[in-house]
Amino acid sequence: MAEQISMTPELQEYVTDSSLREDDILRELRHETAGLPGGTALQVPAQEGQFLALLIRLVGAASVLEIGTFTGYSTLCMARALPAGGRLVTCDITDRWPSIGAPYWKRAEVADRIDLRVGDAVETMEGLLADGGPGTFDVVFVDADKANYPRYYELAMELVRPGGLIVVDNTLFFGRVVDPACTDADTEGVRALNARLREDERVELSMLPVADGITLVRRKDV
Ligand SMILES: C[S@@+](CC[C@H](N)C(=O)[O-])C[C@H]1O[C@@H](n2cnc3c(N)ncnc32)[C@H](O)[C@@H]1O
Secondary structure (H helix, E strand, O other), rough: OOOOOOOOOHHHHHHHHHHOOOHHHHHHHHHHHHHHOHHHHHOOHHHHHHHHHHHHHHOOOOOOEEEEOOOOOHHHHHHHHHHOHHHHHHHOOOOOOOHHHHHHHHHHOHHHHHHEEEHHHHHHHHHHHHOOOOOOOOEEEEEOOOOHHHHHHHHHHHHHHEEEEEEEEEEHHHHHHOOOOOOOOOOOOOHHHHHHHHHOOOOEEEEEOOHHHHHHHHEEEO
């Protein structure tokens, strides 16, 4: 049996036709984002957004932290999956992109669950730790600048509760992780985190060769 079948455009279309349930609000946000420079590459694919929502439900998460909002497609997917009273803290270095997504959050009637923090993600995460203490999030989704991935991971490990889930996006980084010619800070950041995860006995993990690579990391229950 094949270890991993190759994805073709036809198969990708089949997967989409067979399972994607993107509604008008999400589709319009995706289309508006596609008009921005680099928009399509930065935003999670629609299938991944749906997968994130499913993960939130599977974990039964009521408290989610997102590192890297951009125009808030993944934010919207996850916020909708929260139970009443749930909260999602999302952060970005700039308000420029989240301000595009905010009207869509409102249209979807989940704006009241979303707490946007504008500023450097390390500072935001340290602030959350200082204010709320460790272990206050059920799920942390890491999707900001890749050079800082190892730092985000260590802070996420402090912020996520035992038994909680850290989802790391772009762990294949457009294939650059296996290209020796790629030695830029972002690629090295992803490589360093991937190597760290393999050895980190505090967690269980699964690296999914889906989209641009999604690694699921469960913090062990002490
Ligand atoms: C890949 S995009 C996030 C995509 C988003 N999750 C989505 O699916 O639409 C990465 C985001 O991280 C933000 N970012 C980059 N450096 C950052 C930093 N040091 N702190 C916080 N956010 C940062 C960028 O502004 C960008 O919007």
